Amino acid sequence: MTNFFVADVSSHDTIDAAALPQIGAVIIKATQGTTYVNPKCNGQYAAAKAAGKKLGLYHYASGGDPVAEANYFISNIKNYVGEALLAIDWEGYQNAAYGKNANWVKQFVTRVHELTGQWCLLYTGADGARECANVKDLCGLWFAGYPYYPGTKKMYPTFTVPTKFPYSTAPWPTYTLWQFTSSDGTKDMSISNMPLESWEKFIGKAIAPVPSPVPTKTVAQLAAEVISGKYGSGNARKAALGSQYAAVQAEVNRQLGATSKPAASKPAPAPTGKKAGVWYAQNGTFTLGANQQIWLRSAPLTGQKIALMHSGHEIKYNAYGYFNGYVVIRQKRATGYGYIATGTASGTKRTSYWGNFK
Structure with missing residues (x-):
């Protein structure tokens, strides 16, 4: 596994969020300032460890005395030192020193290193990276940057990685982790720039791992x-x-289940003024065309499979609708409904037929 997902969790998340099956590692908020400890930290850590995840802990900077905050962080996570990657969260919210003290992070990470022998990963954005240039040779960069999903003004879905990294990490040559989304405030997710087996090697090191390409999807x-x-x-x-x-x-x-393109047959009446995702009442019979195998499902397109329909099968239906690029019909059954795709659509315009209607 070259690149892997890394979840960032805090008291806002459930215990189980630290052990999501899709992630390879989790970094858990442990402390903030010199007065706050995440009450779920130990539970989240235990859940992640039991699930075999790589482990990390971070301190959220409040901008007070950096040495005092470093002492507080380590005193609360000392039982995990050497097992977990450590990180410092440097951002403007609730941080009195952000943008005002370029030496704060260096003082913090130096004190952590004195206490543990480990250098921290630095979590920050582009502005914070420039402010903290004096630790570029000590700390790997956990970069926060959220591009919009194409064609929207929303962040990427939690486990959909952008194809490009549209930011500058200067003065770092690259990032170690990239937090690419918070799914519009619901889930923070990062992608690694190192193989999973490098996690332990990175603990305590001052040099970021050699990057590898963000994975492409199959x-x-x-x-x-x-x-x-x-x-x-x-x-x-x-x-x-x-x-x-x-x-x-x-x-x-x-x-x-559409294994071939059947010849076009007599279409159902073309809809006008329709909307996607809406059911429209219509009684009729759909007969699968030649060389067809299509699953009847418990929900449109992605529901549980009820039965595999073959060429010549007739499905009586009482409604149709447009769902994610397909025209789907609905069949009344003894217990609820069955649904089957009958062809493709562009919006609410049918573009192909996988059988005949009457």
């Missing part, structure tokens, strides 16, 4: 995200996926 992973609606439909999806569009779309169709 066609199957992109297809799963398409089905969940992350890339929209039609031209928006084509633009987002670029040269991978054809391969990803073929995988999407395979995952949904």
Whole structure:
């Protein structure tokens, strides 16, 4: 595993958030200033350790006496020294020294090193990195920068890594970790710039690991995200996926059970003024076309599989709707409903048919 996800948790998070299955490591807020200890720290640490995660602890700078804050941090996490990577959180909120004392972080990390033999990772943004230039040879950089998800003014989803790093880390040559999202305030998530096996090697070191490329996603992973609606439909999806569009779309169709493109047949009446994600009442029968296998599911596109429908199968339905680039019909069953995709759509305009309607 080259790059891996790193969660940042504090008292705002649950105990279980420190042991998310998707992450390789967790860095837990331990202290702030000289008066605050995260009441969930020990529980979060234990949960992460039991789940086999790499471990880290951080202190949030309040901007008081840096030596006193370093002493307070280590006195509260001394049982974990040598096992956990240590970090200092340097940002403007609730920090009286931010932007006013360029030596604060150096004094703090030097004192931590005196007490533990470890150098801290520095968590900060572009402004903080420039302010703390005097520790660039002592501390690896945990960079905070949140680009917008393409076509939106929202942050990236928690486990969707941006394809580019659009910031300067100067005077650091690169970052060790990049916190690329807080999912608009709900979950902080970072991606590493080092292999997982380097975590312990980095504990106590003054030099950031050699970076490796941010991982690209497989066609199957992109297809799963398409089905969940992350890339929209039609031209928006084509633009987002670029040269991978054809391969990803073929995988999407395979995952949904559409194994070939049937000849166009008589369409259902073309909708006008419709909205995506809304059910419209319509009674009819859908018959699967030649060489088709499509799953009937408990929810549109991603629900549990109920039955595999084959060519010639007839599905009586009482409503249809447009969901994430597909036209889906709804079948009344003894216990609830079954749902099956009948072809692709661009917005609320059907673009293909996987069978016949009557």
